Amino acid sequence: MRVSLFITCYNDTLFPETGKAVVRLLERLGHTVEFRKEQTCCGQMHWNTGYLKEAIPIIRHFVNVYRDAETIVAPSSSCVSMMRDHYMKAAELAQDAKLAADVESLLPRVYEFTEFLVKKLGVEDVGATFPHKVTYHTSCHSQRSLHLGDIPIRLLKQVRSLELLPLENPQECCGFGGTFSIKNPDVSSAMLADKVRTVLNTGAEVCTAVDNSCLMHIYGSLHRQRTFVRTAHIAEILASTAGAQEDGK
Amino acid sequence: MPNSSDARDAIFSSIRTALQVPANADTAAVAAEYAALPRLYKREGTMNSEALLDLFTHRLVEYDAGVCRISAENISREIARILGERGRKRIAIPDGLPPEWLPAGFDFQNASRFNEHQLDQLEGVLTGCTVACAETGSIVLQNAAAQGPRSLTLVPDFHLCVVFAAQVVETVPECFARLDATAALPTTFFSGPSATADIEMTRIKGVHGPRFLDVLLVL
Amino acid sequence: MKEQAHSPWSNRSFPEAAKDLLADSQIRRNVRHATNIIQAKRNRVVGELPDWEQLRVSGAAIRAHALAHLDHYLAQFEDNCTRAGGHVHWARDAAEANRIILELIQRHSAKEVIKIKTMTSEEIGLNRNLEANGIHPHETDLAELIIQLGHDKPSHFVVPALHKNRQQVREIFQREMHLPDLGEQPEDLASAARTYLREKYLRIKVAVSGANFLVAENGAVCIVESEGNGRMCLTLPDVLISLVGIEKVVPRYRDLEVFLQTLPRSATGERMNPYNSIWTGVHAGDGPKEFHVVLLDNGRSPILADGEARQTLQCIRCGACLNACPVYHQTGGHAYESVYPGPIGAILTPQLHQMKDARSLPYASSLCGACYEVCPVKINIPEVLIHLRGKVVQQDQKTLAGKLGLWNIGMQAAAFLFEDSTRLSLAQHLGQIGQKVVVSKNGFIEHLPLMLSGWTQTRDLRPLPAQSFRDWWAQREKAKPGAASSSSPQPSNATEKPHAE
Ligand code: SF4
Numbered sequence: 003m004r005v006s007l008f009i010t011c012y013n014d015t016l017f018p019e020t021g022k023a024v025v026r027l028l029e030r031l032g033h034t035v036e037f038r039k040e041q042t043c044c045g046q047m048h049w050n051t052g053y054l055k056e057a058i059p060i061i062r063h064f065v066n067v068y069r070d071a072e073t074i075v076a077p078s079s080s081c082v083s084m085m086r087d088h089y090m091k092a093a094e095l096a097q098d099a100k101l102a103a104d105v106e107s108l109l110p111r112v113y114e115f116t117e118f119l120v121k122k123l124g125v126e127d128v129g130a131t132f133p134h135k136v137t138y139h140t141s142c143h144s145q146r147s148l149h150l151g152d153i154p155i156r157l158l159k160q161v162r163s164l165e166l167l168p169l170e171n172p173q174e175c176c177g178f179g180g181t182f183s184i185k186n187p188d189v190s191s192a193m194l195a196d197k198v199r200t201v202l203n204t205g206a207e208v209c210t211a212v213d214n215s216c217l218m219h220i221y222g223s224l225h226r227q228r229t230f231v232r233t234a235h236i237a238e239i240l241a242s243t244a245g246a247q248e249d250g251k
Numbered sequence: 252m253p254n255s256s257d258a259r260d261a262i263f264s265s266i267r268t269a270l271q272v273p274a275n276a277d278t279a280a281v282a283a284e285y286a287a288l289p290r291l292y293k294r295e296g297t298m299n300s301e302a303l304l305d306l307f308t309h310r311l312v313e314y315d316a317g318v319c320r321i322s323a324e325n326i327s328r329e330i331a332r333i334l335g336e337r338g339r340k341r342i343a344i345p346d347g348l349p350p351e352w353l354p355a356g357f358d359f360q361n362a363s364r365f366n367e368h369q370l371d372q373l374e375g376v377l378t379g380c381t382v383a384c385a386e387t388g389s390i391v392l393q394n395a396a397a398q399g400p401r402s403l404t405l406v407p408d409f410h411l412c413v414v415f416a417a418q419v420v421e422t423v424p425e426c427f428a429r430l431d432a433t434a435a436l437p438t439t440f441f442s443g444p445s446a447t448a449d450i451e452m453t454r455i456k457g458v459h460g461p462r463f464l465d466v467l468l469v470l
Numbered sequence: 471m472k473e474q475a476h477s478p479w480s481n482r483s484f485p486e487a488a489k490d491l492l493a494d495s496q497i498r499r500n501v502r503h504a505t506n507i508i509q510a511k512r513n514r515v516v517g518e519l520p521d522w523e524q525l526r527v528s529g530a531a532i533r534a535h536a537l538a539h540l541d542h543y544l545a546q547f548e549d550n551c552t553r554a555g556g557h558v559h560w561a562r563d564a565a566e567a568n569r570i571i572l573e574l575i576q577r578h579s580a581k582e583v584i585k586i587k588t589m590t591s592e593e594i595g596l597n598r599n600l601e602a603n604g605i606h607p608h609e610t611d612l613a614e615l616i617i618q619l620g621h622d623k624p625s626h627f628v629v630p631a632l633h634k635n636r637q638q639v640r641e642i643f644q645r646e647m648h649l650p651d652l653g654e655q656p657e658d659l660a661s662a663a664r665t666y667l668r669e670k671y672l673r674i675k676v677a678v679s680g681a682n683f684l685v686a687e688n689g690a691v692c693i694v695e696s697e698g699n700g701r702m703c704l705t706l707p708d709v710l711i712s713l714v715g716i717e718k719v720v721p722r723y724r725d726l727e728v729f730l731q732t733l734p735r736s737a738t739g740e741r742m743n744p745y746n747s748i749w750t751g752v753h754a755g756d757g758p759k760e761f762h763v764v765l766l767d768n769g770r771s772p773i774l775a776d777g778e779a780r781q782t783l784q785c786i787r788c789g790a791c792l793n794a795c796p797v798y799h800q801t802g803g804h805a806y807e808s809v810y811p812g813p814i815g816a817i818l819t820p821q822l823h824q825m826k827d828a829r830s831l832p833y834a835s836s837l838c839g840a841c842y843e844v845c846p847v848k849i850n851i852p853e854v855l856i857h858l859r860g861k862v863v864q865q866d867q868k869t870l871a872g873k874l875g876l877w878n879i880g881m882q883a884a885a886f887l888f889e890d891s892t893r894l895s896l897a898q899h900l901g902q903i904g905q906k907v908v909v910s911k912n913g914f915i916e917h918l919p920l921m922l923s924g925w926t927q928t929r930d931l932r933p934l935p936a937q938s939f940r941d942w943w944a945q946r947e948k949a950k951p952g953a954a955s956s957s958s959p960q961p962s963n964a965t966e967k968p969h970a971e
Contacts, residue, residue: 009939009940011888011894013939014894014898014938014939014940015898015901015934015938015939016932016934016935017935017939018935018937018938018939018942019935021939021942021943022939022942037940037943039891039940039943039944040891041891042887042888042889042890042891042894043888043894045888047881047884048881048884048885048888049856050837050856050859051859051863051877051881052832052856052858052859052860052861052862052863053860053863053881053885054856054860054863056881056882056885057885059885059889060885060888060889063888063889063890087853088856091853142836142837142838142839142840143839146838146839146840146842146843147839173840174796174840175796175836175838175840177796177836178836179835179836179837179838180837181833182833182835182836182837183836183924183925184921184922184924184925185485185830185833186484186485186488186797186833186834187485187924187925187927187928188485188488188489188492188924189485189488189492189797189800189801189834190836191927191928191929192492192800193796193797193799193800193836194928194929195928196800218931218932219929221930221932222925222928222929222930222931222932223928223929223930225914225930225932226916226928226929226930258559258560258561258562258566259560261562262560262562262716262765262767262771263541263544263545265767265771265772266540266541266544266716266771266774267541268775269771269772269773269774269775270538270539270540270541270774270775271775272539272541274541276539276541276542278542281539281542284535284539285535285721285722288528288531288532288535289524289527289528289531290524290528291521291524291527291528292521292524292525292528292728292731293519293520293521293524310741363755364755367671367672367706368672371672384742386741387741387742388741388742389742394753394756400705400755400756400757401701401704401705401747401756401757402705402706402756402757405698405701405702405705405706406706423727423730423731423742424724424727426727427723427724427726427727428724430723431723431724434688434690434723434748434750435554435688435690435750436753437747437748437749437753437756437757438746438747438748438749439701439745439746439747439748440730440742440745440746440748441744441745442740442741442742442743442744442745443744445696445697445698445744445745446696446697446744447612447660447696447697448629448696448738449611449612449613449616449629449631449632449697450612450631450634450635450636450639450656450659450660451500451503451504451635451636451656452503452504452507452508452629452632453656455656455657455660457660457664458612458660458663458664458696458697458698458699459610459664459667459668459671459697459698459699459701459702460697460698460701460744460745461698
């Protein structure tokens, strides 16, 4: 299958390793990956912060870049949920019937990364080995918007040598919320403190998720506290193989 | 009194401006829209009567109510037994309560027209009910024969309620179906004795309403 | 007496008010404890109903329908309530409602009234107004009594005193009820309240309530409660005054079959709350001889005009969104500085204020979606929050200060970058070089300037890696044999610059 990777703006800029892992894994599974260099951002930051009209050209740009793509995969549930939950609204706001039609035709071809593996490709065992204790944080958009359910957990359970440790209140928000963490730094920090406490209590070496945004937030505190717990996007775990160099961050 | 009709007009005009609707609604269209609202929730129960009564009993017990299953010929005897065990003698009863229910040896007072001070002097109240809902363990009283006005079952601290098996339905919608015809009567649902969880979410039985509830379930 | 329609508790923004509350570890513990318990109970009893989703769908549809024809159903309610012997009054704003209620009470020369918990009366500041006019209101709901005697404010609209623990309640009761030997068991405290209030029920002849639902079809009013204090107030006095928001009407009696399933399960995690009272007008020999309904607008009707935000008024005040909210868990209700806290408060309060006050509330959410997931009438709170943020941004952009504000400039700049990948790429390169000024010796960013400084108070930020993904990809493509033709196909009709709008 020809997979068009939407890396997302923050993974592109901050987490290139996640993108590399996605490419490595999909190629290992026998698929062709393309990267449309015109891609930028899904518009989520602007939309969610209330810069609605500013988000519209960004959304239009996204739709134009991927108009003819066969399958689009993004290693970020929040960006995919931005598209599914808000693109139609944005088209309405822009009073742009053509954009609405484009969005309608595009959305069924967009997948979150783990959703793509399990729902579209039908694989759960991706042949990974990751000899570490891992705990999984259920990001808000992955469960409440995309309804991924246990898909990520099923994938992790197939990884050789990986010990999966359950997280207390896995579904509770880590407090990032994009610009929320800047506008409400104290409340966000308090939410994060709860999350980090539960992560540390698992005894895991690595905390994973399907969103690097949450992981960046969680790691921000893990690092500040000088713990040795790392974070790694689930793609990096699924891409790693025995003997291969690990690239948890 | 402020001029209420000015306020009324202003509010209606503000609503109509906001909704962009004319002053006289097309009632047929509204009714049609209402009739088309989705109603796919469960309405009819599916349990057999045995399971239904078990569920109802279970719910009542969870609420700390006493429940006894009895047959119709024993109503009076069972009332005597429970009042005896509870040590209560002066009992309020409503208009229309079947006289054959009343055992000898107790002071039953028709209290349908008592005020709250008189009611406050009594040790309990005995009534029937209109309908009961198994799924929620609720009993519904209306101001009708054998149930009386609302204050009757509110002020005394102990309530003994006679519920016939045929009055027990499974779901809340079935309950409302039975109430629909007499919807205008003052109606009280009660589900267990009065309770609060306002202090540290600890459920405490009996704040203002009756603190003790016994149910005679007549098969 | 000219009162403001809505007086916010103060002019502090949510982040400022939250800061104080976050420092109060006792409140946070109490809130956490209470919300954990209600949520667990709620999840259990909701999980029992296989038709929960259908109940939500129907509940949302009924409420939305009622709002779309609010004038029609209110007129119907008025007719039927009046026919049943009730009196219907209309209040445009808080001041008008206060005047109507005061006059009704004065007409009966009452010096005291008993009250059932009603957030609408908090909204109009009724108690303050009555006291100023020499009338003493007695709250009868246990939690409201705790709030009233403790000179406090409600922090939740189902369990208003959940921020107080038993020791704190005991102190208040000991002091205010003159019971120096009162124990601290919840049973002791409830029983003290029973004794304290029972005398009032039997003596005071005017009661004030709110209502959960008004039924248009027959003029019925429905109130759900737990303690029986509601029944006392609704049944024993001679005069009952119910203050109700105009949005509370439902078309038909049988619609209650939906809400009386979803409301108790969502609110307190019970299959049914201990008492529901439903009555129409006055009934000879049963309950008050005089019944008044005061229908309050106070900023509600304009909300109907906003198609996106109208769903806010579907709310049945179950409080489930508060209990599920991770922000509320941290701060409790007082940080919202409104009678209506939590996620629903974050969308309702600013709208009731016509977006003039409480403008930080739409931002008091991480948009995690937990509120929408539990809402029994399917109010998409995150969607409305974003919609209201859009309004705040638009308002700000109309002022020069807003236009030149850091947020606006930053977002405009980001939008400029995201419209064109070459700009984004250039920015990435500049960032990789420019960040040197903020990266600490340990290789992380520990202090950020200006509006970003809050972030790095408790968190480190990973610096930009030396190479972005897109640069890595370009390098990889170049290294491939026969790399002359790009593996990134130029999409047939995609243009680097989207067509102008
Ligand atoms: S918004 Fe929904 S969940 Fe929140 S109080 Fe209202 S009805 Fe309940």
